[in-house]
């Protein structure tokens with residue numbers, strides 16, 4: 001009995017592994033968490049992306065203009081993830097360089113192209129969050145923990161948010177079923193952006209670049 005079990009176990013484990021792999025694949029297809037796992041592996045690896053120039057039509061930010069982040073310099077070094085990022089001002093759907101917060105240079109060209117393509121379809125894209133400093137992420141994380149500020153919205157631990165990589169934006173007027181959300185669902189992938197959630201759930205406004 002014991003010998004039979006010891007012979008069968010490796011095969012069973014193999015079957016279980018294959019089934020688990022299939023399940024993960026299916027879950028990833030619907031929820032897209034694979035990119036987050038891959039992204040999480042990058043955190044702390046300390047890459048320097050500040051040599052990447054702000055794309056044509058965008059400009060180097062004079063400051064990060066973020067809450068709870070006094071005297072932050074650009075390029076910005078984030079002590080939480082070890083990345084150095086160049087912040088760029090990107091004209092949003094209003095055409096103004098200064099209305100929406102800066103993003104990392106790595107996505108500045110993609111974002112500008114997406115904003116312009118949306119405008120051609122009469123969709124105005126603006127965003128309330130872009131590149132975040134470590135301190136600002138701490139603020140949002142504390143709000144999430146206490147539920148006392150920022151509407152208690154979920155937020156990653158400092159050092160672990162795509163916003164701190166400058167590769168995520170929180171788009172205004174992007175609730176489920178909105179025109180903006182619908183347009184992004186149909187077009188954002190063409191500009192290397194993917195949603196946090198595909199059909200329902202938290203943060204319909206959160207879009208992340210697939211470049212990092």
Ligand SMILES: [Zn+2]
Nearest residue numbers: 168169170206
């Ligand atoms: Zn976000």
